[in-house]
Amino acid sequence: MSPTPTATQWTLAHRAAKMNPSVIREILKVTERPGIISFAGGLPSPQTFPVADFEEACAKVLRDDPQGALQYAASEGYGPLREMVAASLGAQARAQGQRWDINPNQVMITTGSQQGLDLVAKILLDEGSRVLVESPTYLGAVMAFTPMEPEVVSVESDDEGLDLADLRAKAKDARFLYVLPNFQNPTGRTMSEARRAALSATAAELGLPIMEDNPYGDLWFDTPPPAPLTARNPDGGIYLGSFSKVLAPGLRMGFIVAPAAVYPKLLQAKQAADLHSPSFNQRMIAEVMKDGFLDRHVPTIRALYKAQRDAMLEALAQHFPDAKTNPEQSLTWNTPAGGMFLWARLPAGMNAVNLLPHAVDKGVAFVPGAPFYAGHPDERSMRLSFVTPSVAEIHRGVAALAAAIKEQQAA
Amino acid sequence: MSPTPTATQWTLAHRAAKMNPSVIREILKVTERPGIISFAGGLPSPQTFPVADFEEACAKVLRDDPQGALQYAASEGYGPLREMVAASLGAQARAQGQRWDINPNQVMITTGSQQGLDLVAKILLDEGSRVLVESPTYLGAVMAFTPMEPEVVSVESDDEGLDLADLRAKAKDARFLYVLPNFQNPTGRTMSEARRAALSATAAELGLPIMEDNPYGDLWFDTPPPAPLTARNPDGGIYLGSFSKVLAPGLRMGFIVAPAAVYPKLLQAKQAADLHSPSFNQRMIAEVMKDGFLDRHVPTIRALYKAQRDAMLEALAQHFPDAKTNPEQSLTWNTPAGGMFLWARLPAGMNAVNLLPHAVDKGVAFVPGAPFYAGHPDERSMRLSFVTPSVAEIHRGVAALAAAIKEQQAA
Numbered sequence: 001m002s003p004t005p006t007a008t009q010w011t012l013a014h015r016a017a018k019m020n021p022s023v024i025r026e027i028l029k030v031t032e033r034p035g036i037i038s039f040a041g042g043l044p045s046p047q048t049f050p051v052a053d054f055e056e057a058c059a060k061v062l063r064d065d066p067q068g069a070l071q072y073a074a075s076e077g078y079g080p081l082r083e084m085v086a087a088s089l090g091a092q093a094r095a096q097g098q099r100w101d102i103n104p105n106q107v108m109i110t111t112g113s114q115q116g117l118d119l120v121a122k123i124l125l126d127e128g129s130r131v132l133v134e135s136p137t138y139l140g141a142v143m144a145f146t147p148m149e150p151e152v153v154s155v156e157s158d159d160e161g162l163d164l165a166d167l168r169a170k171a172k173d174a175r176f177l178y179v180l181p182n183f184q185n186p187t188g189r190t191m192s193e194a195r196r197a198a199l200s201a202t203a204a205e206l207g208l209p210i211m212e213d214n215p216y217g218d219l220w221f222d223t224p225p226p227a228p229l230t231a232r233n234p235d236g237g238i239y240l241g242s243f244s245k246v247l248a249p250g251l252r253m254g255f256i257v258a259p260a261a262v263y264p265k266l267l268q269a270k271q272a273a274d275l276h277s278p279s280f281n282q283r284m285i286a287e288v289m290k291d292g293f294l295d296r297h298v299p300t301i302r303a304l305y306k307a308q309r310d311a312m313l314e315a316l317a318q319h320f321p322d323a324k325t326n327p328e329q330s331l332t333w334n335t336p337a338g339g340m341f342l343w344a345r346l347p348a349g350m351n352a353v354n355l356l357p358h359a360v361d362k363g364v365a366f367v368p369g370a371p372f373y374a375g376h377p378d379e380r381s382m383r384l385s386f387v388t389p390s391v392a393e394i395h396r397g398v399a400a401l402a403a404a405i406k407e408q409q410a411a
Numbered sequence: 412m413s414p415t416p417t418a419t420q421w422t423l424a425h426r427a428a429k430m431n432p433s434v435i436r437e438i439l440k441v442t443e444r445p446g447i448i449s450f451a452g453g454l455p456s457p458q459t460f461p462v463a464d465f466e467e468a469c470a471k472v473l474r475d476d477p478q479g480a481l482q483y484a485a486s487e488g489y490g491p492l493r494e495m496v497a498a499s500l501g502a503q504a505r506a507q508g509q510r511w512d513i514n515p516n517q518v519m520i521t522t523g524s525q526q527g528l529d530l531v532a533k534i535l536l537d538e539g540s541r542v543l544v545e546s547p548t549y550l551g552a553v554m555a556f557t558p559m560e561p562e563v564v565s566v567e568s569d570d571e572g573l574d575l576a577d578l579r580a581k582a583k584d585a586r587f588l589y590v591l592p593n594f595q596n597p598t599g600r601t602m603s604e605a606r607r608a609a610l611s612a613t614a615a616e617l618g619l620p621i622m623e624d625n626p627y628g629d630l631w632f633d634t635p636p637p638a639p640l641t642a643r644n645p646d647g648g649i650y651l652g653s654f655s656k657v658l659a660p661g662l663r664m665g666f667i668v669a670p671a672a673v674y675p676k677l678l679q680a681k682q683a684a685d686l687h688s689p690s691f692n693q694r695m696i697a698e699v700m701k702d703g704f705l706d707r708h709v710p711t712i713r714a715l716y717k718a719q720r721d722a723m724l725e726a727l728a729q730h731f732p733d734a735k736t737n738p739e740q741s742l743t744w745n746t747p748a749g750g751m752f753l754w755a756r757l758p759a760g761m762n763a764v765n766l767l768p769h770a771v772d773k774g775v776a777f778v779p780g781a782p783f784y785a786g787h788p789d790e791r792s793m794r795l796s797f798v799t800p801s802v803a804e805i806h807r808g809v810a811a812l813a814a815a816i817k818e819q820q821a822a
Contacts, residue, residue, distance in 0.1 A: 008647035009618035010672045011586055013559070016534045019679045025486075046478040054481070058469035067457040070465070070659035111522050111663075111685040118684045122558050123427045143683045147533050148424070175422055207420035236419035248481035250690035252522075261421045268430045272554045273529045273684070274522040278692055279661035 015147045023371040024139060033360070037397035039384040040365040042185065042340065045308075048301045049248045050288065057287035061280065069280045075271040077109025077255070078282035084289055085109075085241070085255050089228075098227030100234065106257050108270060111277045113215055113242040113254030117144035119273065120211055120238055120256075123265040124175045125150045132170060132177040132208075134162060136372035136381070138185045141178055141213065150175070154375030159334065161191030164202050176209040176238075182217040182225045183339025186372045186383040190337050193226040200232040208236075215242040215254075218298050220338035221306040235259045238266075243285055245340075246298050251281045304387075305340065311391040312342060312384065315398035331405060333384075340387045343369070346380040347409060353379070355408055364400040426558045434782040435550060444771070448808035450795040451776040453596065453751065456719075459712045460659045461699065468698035472691065480691045486682040488520025488666070489693035495700055496520075496652070496666050500639075509638035511645065517668050519681060522688045524626055524653040524665030528555035530684065531622055531649055531667075534676040535586045536561045543581060543588040543619075545573060547783035547792070549596045552589055552624065561586070565786030570745065572602030575613050587620040587649075593628040593636045594750025597783045597794040601748050604637040611643040619647075626653040626665075629709050631749035632717040646670045649677075654696055656751075657709050662692045715798075716751065722802040723753060723795065726809035742816060744795075751798045754780070757791040758820060764790070766819055775811040 028040055061069045076082065086102035093100035110116045117140070125131060125148035133142065135154040142152055153170050156163035161181065171177075179199075181191035191199070203210050212229045230237035239257040247253075258266050270276070313335060317323070322330040333344040344366075346352055352368035359365065369381025389397060439451055472480045487493065497513035504511035521527045528551070536542060536559035544553065546565040553563055564581050567574035572592065582588075590610075592602035602610070614621050623640045641648035650668040658664075669677050681687070724746060728734070733741040744755040755777075757763055763779035770776065780792025800808060 007618060008615070008620050008644075008672070010620055011535070012673075012676060013533065013535055013537045013540070013586075015537075016676045016680075019534075019676060019683065021675070021679055022682060025682070043483055046482055049477060049481045051473055051477040051481070054477075055470055055473045058473070059466055062462055062466045062469070066460060066462040066465075068661075070460045070462070070661040071457055072454055072655075072660045111688075114683075115685040122424065123430075124422070124424055126424045126426075129424070140683075140686070143679075147680065147683060175424075204419070207418060209419050209421055233419075244483075248691075249483045250479075250481040252685060252687070252689040259419075261419070262423075264432075265423060265427045265430060268432055268554075269427075269558065271433060271436070272430065272525075272551075272558060274526040274663060275551070276663070277522075278663040278689060280659075281689055281692065 015149050018146050018149060022139065022143060024367055027356070027367055036360060036363055036365050037389050037393045037400065038365045039386070039389065039397055040367045041385055041388050043388050044245055044249060044340070045304060045387050048304060050297055053288050053293065054248070054284065057284045061283045061287055065283070069283045071279065073276050073279040075267055075276045077107070077277060078279065078286060079104070081109060081282050081286040082107040084286060085257075089241070089257065092224070093227050093231040096224055096227035098231045100228070100231035102257055106259065106263060108256045108258065108263070108266060109277050109282055110254045110256055110270070111274060112244060112249070112252040113213065113240045114140055114144060115273070116240040116254055116256045117141050117213070119266050119269045121145045121148045121150070122269045123262060130174040132167065132174045133374050134179055134184070135375055136186055136369060137178065137374055138180055138213065139372050142374055152374045154373065159189055161189070161195040162199060164198055167199070167202060168206070171206050171208050174208060176211045177203065178211045178213065179229065180213045181229060182214055183219060183336055183341070185216070186341055186367070186369060187343040188334060188336030188339055188341040189343065190225050196226050196229055196232070200229050204233050204236060210237040211240070212237055213240045215245055216339040218246050219302060219305055219340070221302055221309065222337065225338065230257065235261065238262065246294055246301065247285060247288065251285065253277065253281055253285055308386045308391060308394060309336060309342065311394045312386040312398065315395045319398055319402035340385050342384045342386060344382050344384055345378070346382065346405065348380070350405070350408060351379045352382040355404060358408060359401055359404040362400040362404045364397040364404070366401070426560050429557050429560060433550065433554060435778055438767070438778055447771060447774055447776050448800050448804045448811065449776045450797070450800065450808055451778045452796055452799050454799050455656055455660060455751070456715060456798045459715060461708055464699050464704065465659070465695065468695045472694045472698055476694070480694045482690065484687050484690040486678055486687045488518065488688060489690065489697060490515070492520060492693050492697040493518040495697060496668070500652070500668065503635070504638050504642040507635055507638035509642045511639070511642035513668055517670065517674060519667045519669065519674070519677060520688050520693055521665045521667055521681070522685060523655060523660070523663040524624065524651045525551055525555060526684070527651040527665055527667045528552050528624070530677050530680045532556045532559045532561070533680045534673060541585040543578065543585045544785050545590055545595070546786055547597055547780060548589065548785055549591055549624065550783050553785060563785045565784065570600055572600070572606040573610055575609055578610070578613060579617070582617050582619050585619060587622050588614065589622045589624065590640065591624045592640060593625055594630060594747055594752070596627070597752055597778070597780060598754040599745060599747030599750055599752040600754065601636050607637050607640055607643070611640050615644050615647060621648040622651070623648055624651045626656055627750040629657050630713060630716060630751070632713055632720065633748065636749065641668065646672065649673065657705055657712065658696060658699065662696065664688065664692055664696055713749070719797040719802060719805060720747060720753065722805045723797040723809065726806045730809055730813035751796050753795045753797060755793050755795055756789070757793065757816065759791070761816070761819060762790045763793040766815060769819060770812055770815040773811040773815045775808040775815070777812070
């Protein structure tokens with residue numbers, strides 16, 4: 001005999017009311033019509049996925065130590081991979097002129113760097129806690145922080161990074177500053193060496209913890225970006241990294257480097273969240289990475305993305321010749337030194353959200369910039385990804401974007 | 412010029428003070444000496460991992476659709492896998508005499524079923540929210556709920572499952588009841604059909620949501636367990652499942668089946684937590700599972716574990732012949748009908764935590780039962796896993812356990 005089902009009393013947590021679907025995922029759904037050239041996605045180019053190397057690594061891992069790859073494992077992650085991360089970050093920092101000695105015990109492997117954001121929020125944010133972000137900032141970080149119900153405060157930012165006077169004005173009682181210094185999502189901008197040195201000094205003076213997110217740092221085009229903030233004061237920061245952009249996002253592998261003051265609590269949060277990240281994927285990545293694979297592979301990604309960035313810059317210059325002479329009446333844009341995104345700004349009086357459906361009608365999609373602002377949004381801003389479409393598509397897409405803008409200007 | 416690092420003001424969230432390392436992981440570290448026969452772990456037998464099938468699946472997935480397997484993907488999970496889960500649960504319920512029609516849109520793929528516990532806690536628990544659990548209960552669930560700072564309330568339980576009178580007395584304003592009805596961790600017990608029918612009716616009458624966790628349900632020895640609680644009232648429950656025990660835990664793959672009242676918020680929590688579970692692992696599992704693989708594979712796991720359970724029962728009966736005639740002066744134990752664990756109870760006056768170091772000295776390890784109680788613990792209880800050691804080791808381990816108990820009794 002089945003019971004008569006009555007209305008079950010589902011009571012949602014207070015925090016659930018604050019959680020919302022990603023505006024950007026909703027936008028992407030609209031733009032996923034066949035035939036649309038998309039500058040909207042944040043997807044690495046699948047051309048860069050080292051498929052044959054993964055296939056070899058899978059076979060080797062399952063042959064050499066199937067039990068290790070398939071059994072439950074330590075929450076901290078696979079030892080050899082943690083060692084590789086520590087060594088590789090240390091070597092990179094040295095090449096950037098900064099000493100950074102990382103004990104592998106400070107490294108934790110996460111289910112993508114997105115999970116790092118969730119875990120840090122869990123252990124550092126109470127309801128109403130102040131957390132500082134750039135303006136604009138990575139939307140996925142704000143989405144990861146939101147369930148902990150913090151007050152997210154936007155710090156003014158310019159082309160070189162954070163405005164330190166505004167940071168000082170807002171830093172009191174902040175639990176941490178979240179910053180993405182290299183080829184930022186969404187703006188593509190990079191924090192200068194001078195700004196990093198000053199920010200690091202300011203944060204140290206204020207005792208302000210920094211959460212540094214660096215998923216794109218390896219994708220530089222001409223010269224490596226300046227050394228990480230965390231390398232300058234390892235006890236004062238948590239560093240998040242990712243294998244998604246240098247190997248493949250579908251394996252969901254990232255990592256945290258955290259100081260002793262927070263590592264044990266992060267580990268407990270990790271254990272409670274998913275016990276550990278897949279042992280198999282960790283070993284696959286360690287297998288692929290050994291013998292310096294990334295030193296050979298990443299330059300091919302850089303070259304591809306640089307060529308595509310150049311194509312986008314060339315197409316933009318061609319279709320918007322007045323950008324420099326009459327910037328208020330033209331689309332304008334920056335020149336990212338790496339990464340996947342370029343940040344553009346519509347002519348005065350236009351609104352990127354309103355433009356989007358017209359652009360899609362013309363056959364091109366982008367992401368409006370407004371959702372990336374925790375504070376007052378710039379409605380004219382938009383994010384253009386140059387990594388997924390081909391060079392020919394980039395030229396056609398920019399032409400379509402120009403046509404949509406001109407029609408809207410004339411309307 | 413580097414700044415002078417000063418003491419960074421790391422302020423932990425309130426919830427962090429409540430989070431603790433897993434007592435059991437700490438115990439396991441003590442027992443991981445070489446040569447120790449371990450009844451302590453909760454690890455599936457690596458003999459059951461279908462390594463060759465995984466190797467084939469990896470190669471096929473990377474050959475057929477490398478881009479799909481390696482790119483970012485939908486937070487809900489891989490469509491064909493969601494369909495397989497829905498179809499397979501529906502077919503199982505029908506075989507158990509219960510109709511359960513699951514729309515694949517109700518299924519979400521998670522990073523192990525542990526993540527399901529974390530996501531449900533996030534959307535349903537506020538600080539101080541009442542959550543009901545069995546006595547004893549799965550410690551990992553309590554650890555997943557703790558960061559949301561609920562009041563975890565233990566409901567009395569007997570060999571057939573929850574005490575419904577105690578449930579009624581404690582159900583007011585509870586956000587949900589967490590229950591693991593099949594071959595429970597830690598006790599190995601199974602909720603009877605009568606108790607399920609009564610619990611389902613009671614929960615429906617009270618409007619009490621049920622979170623049903625079923626990682627072990629496929630591992631029955633003689634007959635399948637009764638149909639799930641969620642199948643009896645799908646709008647009143649969230650069901651968690653896992654591929655860890657039927658395929659391999661190292662892939663970290665589980666799933667949630669959730670009603671429309673909570674699915675959208677769970678999805679937002681999932682997206683914020685890790686964007687999505689690894690696309691590659693989802694496709695690997697879908698590839699292995701197609702063509703009814705589990706129908707051939709799982710019976711081999713059942714046969715292995717049943718033989719090992721039988722060996723443990725036989726060894727216990729041999730070393731503790733007075734269990735039935737003089738239960739207060741003997742070790743006593745239950746007879747699990749499936750799963751991985753057996754629940755035992757020491758003679759009166761003994762304490763499993765105190766016994767453990769003596770048992771380890773004799774060469775055998777177990778997990779004391781006390782940490783599994785959210786309420787008042789039974790200090791005499793202990794969990795014995797019969798799946799990791801061989802039959803010969805089980806006999807030697809039980810002999811060592813008996814020697815340790817007898818020495819302690821004589822002391």
